Amino acid sequence: MGKIKVHEFMTVDGVVDAPSWTMAYPWTEPMVAAIGSITAGCSDVLLGRTTYEMFAPAWSTRTVEDDPGAPFFNDSPKHVVTSRPDGLDWGPATAVGYSASALQQLKDDADGDVYVSGSVQLVRAMLADRLVDELHLITYPLALGEGLRLFADGSRVELSLLSATPFENGVVHLVYGPA
Template sequence: MGRIRVHEFMSLDGVVETPSWTAAYPWTEPMMAAVGSITAGCSDILLGRTTYEMFAPAWSTRTAEEDPGAPFFNGSPKHVVTSRPDGLGWGPSTAVEYSADAVQRIKDEAAGDLYVSGSVQLVRALLADRLVDELHLLTYPLALGEGLRLFADGARVELSLQRATPFENGVAHLVYGPA
């Protein structure tokens, strides 16, 4: 049985929307290793439709020489939570209608862990259904004041901090598991 490993870029005030603001914080070798460790052991990718549509053009043309993550993103089976099965032409992709049972079946049948990135609505549902095994937050040292936040107003999500790793550029990798 695989685990669900969620990865998000987040500001101090919880904004995860369109993380172009992360560009002001150059990637470091330890950050690249941290993100690589999230995908290590993952055999499948679970995405919401919007994130899938953003990832497909960004990753589908990348090679391993350009980005060591390209083989994982391009070759892994992708389970796309959507009500529209059309237009899923990036690598091996399958449409899935969301239910806790459907996601649990994917977890149970995966050869390894499932990687989730972005996909805020999906991640909120996974957290509410207690299906997230690891929540990896690369937290940036700025507050944006507005934008889509990972945790919606009124949502109570209890987690347990598993580890925290600060990077020299002020970004922190926080890893949470179920409480």
């Protein structure tokens, strides 16, 4: 039985919207290693439809020479939470409907851990259903004041801090588990 590991780029005020704002904070070797450590034990990728459609053109043409993460993203089985099975032509990809039991089964059947990135609606539902084992928040020292937030107004999610790693550019890798 694997874990479900969620990774999000986030501002200090919780915004996870299209993270173009990350460009102002150059990647460091420890940041690359941190992302690599999240995906290292993962055998499968779970994405919402919108994130899948954003990732497909961005990753499908990358090679290991472009980005060491390219083989993981391109070759791993991708499970896409969607009601439309058409257009899933990036790597091995299958459509899945959302239910806590179906995602628990996916987690149980995976050869390793299951990696999730972006996919805010999906992550919100999985947090509510207590399916997330590790929530990796790569938190940038920036507040935007508006934008899509991971935690919707009125939501309550109790978490337990597993680790906090600051990077020299002010970004912090926060890892939470279920409370």
